[in-house]
Amino acid sequence: MIVKLAEGNLKTKFGEYREVLFYNGQKEAIALLMGDVAGAENVLCRVHSSCLFGHAFNSIECDCREQMEISQQLIQQEGKGIVIWLDQEGKGNGHFALLKSVEYKRLGLAPADAYEAVGFKRDARDYTIAADILNELGVKSIRMLTNNPRKVEPLTKHGVEVVGIRSTEL
Numbered sequence: 001m002i003v004k005l006a007e008g009n010l011k012t013k014f015g016e017y018r019e020v021l022f023y024n025g026q027k028e029a030i031a032l033l034m035g036d037v038a039g040a041e042n043v044l045c046r047v048h049s050s051c052l053f054g055h056a057f058n059s060i061e062c063d064c065r066e067q068m069e070i071s072q073q074l075i076q077q078e079g080k081g082i083v084i085w086l087d088q089e090g091k092g093n094g095h096f097a098l099l100k101s102v103e104y105k106r107l108g109l110a111p112a113d114a115y116e117a118v119g120f121k122r123d124a125r126d127y128t129i130a131a132d133i134l135n136e137l138g139v140k141s142i143r144m145l146t147n148n149p150r151k152v153e154p155l156t157k158h159g160v161e162v163v164g165i166r167s168t169e170l
Helices: 052-056 063-077 095-106 109-116 128-137 149-157
Strands: 004-010 015-023 028-034 043-049 079-084 142-145 164-167
Touching: 015 063, 015 128, 028 128, 043 063, 052 063, 052 095, 063 079, 063 142, 079 128, 095 109, 128 149, 142 149, 149 164
Parallel strands: 043 079, 043 142, 142 164
Antiparallel strands: 004 015, 015 028, 028 079
């Protein structure tokens, strides 16, 4: 179960969004909404995990910031969409795991393999709260903005209809 804690308007370089803060009893998650999504079908939706390297430190070793920007640009062009921001640094393993895995990534390992090489789960992310948010908002169906088709199954398992995937490939 999720609870809406607060909301307000947020001006970005990609237009104005309504920010809605949710809490599931353990973590907060943020939904950035552009346009009226209640009851809407085929809504562009980016489910995005936090990344200090990319978003706060402007690292050039990951594409997190760019994927977020591309998603916001696409939503702005369409005039409607959702970005769900989840506190799941390091594929849900935390920032420590991210730091520990960097050297393996620099050697050419894929991120999931690098996490496993340093003793963490390949991908510990949980998308339940994202599904709960979409259901709470009354969204009928979404088009995922992602390069990771594995995000679809956990959402559909929790009642979200995913009608398509659009890449955020650079």
